[in-house]
Amino acid sequence: MKRLTRFFPLRPRVILAALVGWFTIELQAADPPPARTAPFRAMDLDLNETQEVELADRTRVRVKLLTVDETRDTMRDAVRQARVNVEVNGKSLVLTSATYHLPVRFAGVQIDCPITKGYIGNSSEGNAWGLLKDARLRLWPAGSPLIDPGTFVYPLKQRWFASHTQMANEPTFVDGGEVPGAKKIYYHYGLDSGGAEGLVDVMAAAAGRVISAGKEILPGYDNSPAKPRYDVIYLLDDLGWYHRYSHLQTIDPAVRPGASISLRQKIGVLGKEGGSGGWSHLHYDITSRQPSGLWGIQEGYGFLWEAYKREYAPKIIAVARPHHFVVTGEKVVLDGSKSWSASGKIARYDWTFTDGKTSNRPAVERTYSESGEYSEILKVTDSRGEVDYDFAVVLVIDKTAPDRLPPTIHPAFAPTLNIRAGDPVTFKVRSFRTTVGNETWDFGDGSEKVTVKSDGNVNSLAKDGYAVTQHGFARPGHYLVRVERTNEHGQRAIAHLHVPVEAESSGAAK
Numbered sequence: 001m002k003r004l005t006r007f008f009p010l011r012p013r014v015i016l017a018a019l020v021g022w023f024t025i026e027l028q029a030a031d032p033p034p035a036r037t038a039p040f041r042a043m044d045l046d047l048n049e050t051q052e053v054e055l056a057d058r059t060r061v062r063v064k065l066l067t068v069d070e071t072r073d074t075m076r077d078a079v080r081q082a083r084v085n086v087e088v089n090g091k092s093l094v095l096t097s098a099t100y101h102l103p104v105r106f107a108g109v110q111i112d113c114p115i116t117k118g119y120i121g122n123s124s125e126g127n128a129w130g131l132l133k134d135a136r137l138r139l140w141p142a143g144s145p146l147i148d149p150g151t152f153v154y155p156l157k158q159r160w161f162a163s164h165t166q167m168a169n170e171p172t173f174v175d176g177g178e179v180p181g182a183k184k185i186y187y188h189y190g191l192d193s194g195g196a197e198g199l200v201d202v203m204a205a206a207a208g209r210v211i212s213a214g215k216e217i218l219p220g221y222d223n224s225p226a227k228p229r230y231d232v233i234y235l236l237d238d239l240g241w242y243h244r245y246s247h248l249q250t251i252d253p254a255v256r257p258g259a260s261i262s263l264r265q266k267i268g269v270l271g272k273e274g275g276s277g278g279w280s281h282l283h284y285d286i287t288s289r290q291p292s293g294l295w296g297i298q299e300g301y302g303f304l305w306e307a308y309k310r311e312y313a314p315k316i317i318a319v320a321r322p323h324h325f326v327v328t329g330e331k332v333v334l335d336g337s338k339s340w341s342a343s344g345k346i347a348r349y350d351w352t353f354t355d356g357k358t359s360n361r362p363a364v365e366r367t368y369s370e371s372g373e374y375s376e377i378l379k380v381t382d383s384r385g386e387v388d389y390d391f392a393v394v395l396v397i398d399k400t401a402p403d404r405l406p407p408t409i410h411p412a413f414a415p416t417l418n419i420r421a422g423d424p425v426t427f428k429v430r431s432f433r434t435t436v437g438n439e440t441w442d443f444g445d446g447s448e449k450v451t452v453k454s455d456g457n458v459n460s461l462a463k464d465g466y467a468v469t470q471h472g473f474a475r476p477g478h479y480l481v482r483v484e485r486t487n488e489h490g491q492r493a494i495a496h497l498h499v500p501v502e503a504e505s506s507g508a509a510k
Ligand SMILES: [Zn+2]
Pocket: 188, 190, 191, 192, 282, 283, 284
């Protein structure tokens, strides 16, 4: 026995060494070892599995996955919330996976859960995350940034949450994609930021080499995560991460395969090209090697959040996302508790609902008696009196007629930053799932309502698919702009935009 145990380990080791050598050569062809490492460590765990990892600051952390609890909706069986119970250095913690949740500080580290296994079973995009176990966790040292300063920026010249988003594994919905009975779910692992088509610059979130731009790809990268398309750019950074920018209306001429792109360099303009579904947005995602050895999505919501805060120094951010998908009469919880203030605490939550009711609780339970797309207003105020707004989108399907789908609606505006009283602002809107009716804008400043008509997304790539109008605000303030459209069944889609307007320039400003 003893001889066997001493002899046996030798042979697998020889085989393994040969395999590793062969693999290394294979990988290096198009997958050179990264010059830098990210400030976090990822681990994939099965239930009851324990792993120990050394963080970037040399502290060792022991993590055990205790439970995974996934909540699914009644119509599509889509995972809407996944909660994991983990033990970190012997202490128990419950984390909510992705869906606009940031890493939390706990037991001397920061930790998040970017993905759990339940998402993969009915994903329309297969195992985009490269997860083979029950859950993935990421760990940072307690005081570490989520992504290294000076290496990552917010990739849009646009205010945070200026339009609809689809992020961090919420099912896609803006283009009318949430349909009862559609059982394959596009969990949006990428970061979709809505914006006004043709009016928003897209910048490189990280410096890198262009692997593909439009249909052209750098030789040697055919088997890499880069999948060229006319409206798409892939950049490879020094972490070994592939950054994808998609649906671009135009790609900057400097972005050619092999070119080096610097941090924050303009690479294109936001559009609705390719497989956008017809709504204008930047699709941005990151693919990297995962603990499984597979390529997979690197959840990037926290990176965007941190980069935006660094660059724009917002005092307060309201968060009422992700959206919800329910039938009439079904309970839904709208939750604003992910909102944030630089002064440390949200002092007040004010919800205003479509039916005129209000609530002061961070999280509030609601039911709806009529189908439609609702946009419920969340106002948050901090102890210094700073104010921000966000909107909870609630898609309600008629329980007695689930095939009679309400329209959905997507508004956007530009510019979104540094708007001054009197400035012209461009508003664009497109509706989905209806060609009947018009869009009606209420700019929230007492001015007359404006009626326009978008094409209803009949041809998703139509250049004039969005209806366009302009409006100026005479006085500074926070404006809640509302736009809606009603179809032949009286089903209504409503959306809001928050437009902050500053005092008119004195002319003496820099
Ligand atoms: Zn997308």
